[in-house]
Amino acid sequence: MCSHTTNNSIANQGIYQTIEKSAIEILQPNKSTIWTISEPASIAWKTWNIGSEKSIRFFLARDDMVVQELGTFKNTFSVNGIKLAKNISSGDTYQVVGIELFPDNKYHVAKFATPYFSIRNEEADARRNTSKYGNSQKNTVAKALESPNRQSFEGRKISYVKELVFDNEKVSIDIWDHGRQDDDVVSIYLNGETIISKHLLTYRKKRITFTLDPSKSNDLFLYAHNLGKFPPNTVAIEITDGKTKEDIVLNSDLKSCEAVLIKIKK
CATH class of the missing domain: 2.60.40.10 (Immunoglobulins)
Known part of the structure; x- marks a missing residue:
């Protein structure tokens, strides 16, 4: 019974x-x-x-x-x-x-x-049927060079989705798979330098602590090494300086990377 x-x-x-x-x-x-x-x-x-x-x-x-x-x-x-x-x-x-x-x-x-x-x-x-060296393209290139933000990395377009502001220079991030666990492999870059390299995403959080440059806007972006089984690669990120916490979601595929700008409050 x-x-x-x-x-x-x-x-x-x-x-x-x-x-x-x-x-x-x-x-x-x-x-x-x-x-x-x-x-x-x-x-x-x-x-x-x-x-x-x-x-x-x-x-x-x-x-x-x-x-x-x-x-x-x-x-x-x-x-x-x-x-x-x-x-x-x-x-x-x-x-x-x-x-x-x-x-x-x-x-x-x-x-x-x-x-x-x-x-x-x-x-x-x-x-697309006109010359690729036309005036419109020259103007587009000039605007990209004038922008203070990183526009591309290794041939991939970078899109900025959010700007974050923290009080402290020392920051920690946790990353984990926001979608299904489908063998996504990603790297995280800060100001063009690798801070997390070729990490296999799971539901288990991976933490890293780093120091921001207080003199500029720091760009943090997601780089996908594959597409997994369910593209695009989608990563949940929690960023904190011990006082303020921000939750974001970044996506990346083999042609583009999403990024955030991080500043120190002055």
């Missing part, structure tokens, strides 16, 4: 755990969608066991490579008015990827990729 009760209890726990898992499904765009770059885009989705106060982060991917971060939005099931990057070319192998941010169950993160859909950009297609 006791054995039967115990087995039922275990079974009920298993059902409960299954029900409590979070999930997301993106309804729009779908396989029949055609986005036009000149017009704002919309995303619609539904979720299970993700509260309205939680946030979902969306990416536009092509051939398993992230081409644009579409934004982080509260779980309101739809968002309109998304501006698409003007340099995105026409194609039929685009996907929108949605990832749950900071889930209650750290061992399960809801993630969803849409079927392939199409994007049309006649202006970008026409520009």
Whole structure:
């Protein structure tokens, strides 16, 4: 009798755990969608066991490579008015990827990729047929050189997602796999120097302490050495100076790296 009760209890726990898992499904765009770059885009989705106060982060991917971060939005099931990057070319192998941010169950993160859909950009297609040494490209290069932030690293574009300010120069970071454990291998760079090298991400946090340069904005970025089984590589990072703590999520693929700028309060 006791054995039967115990087995039922275990079974009920298993059902409960299954029900409590979070999930997301993106309804729009779908396989029949055609986005036009000149017009704002919309995303619609539904979720299970993700509260309205939680946030979902969306990416536009092509051939398993992230081409644009579409934004982080509260779980309101739809968002309109998304501006698409003007340099995105026409194609039929685009996907929108949605990832749950900071889930209650750290061992399960809801993630969803849409079927392939199409994007049309006649202006970008026409520009690609012109000389690569045109005036527009020269102006773009000049602006990049004038920027105080690092624009690329080893041929990969760097995108800055946030600026952080701390009181103390000595800072610690913890990193761990924000999504599924799928053999992601990453490095973390500070001001172009490796502080975490070729680390296999798991749910176990890895900590490192380092000293910031108080005279400038320090750039911290994520570098992916592979794509794992579920691209892009998504890393949860907790940064603290012992007084202030910041939680961020960075993504990287084989063409781009996300970064943050870190300053010391003066």
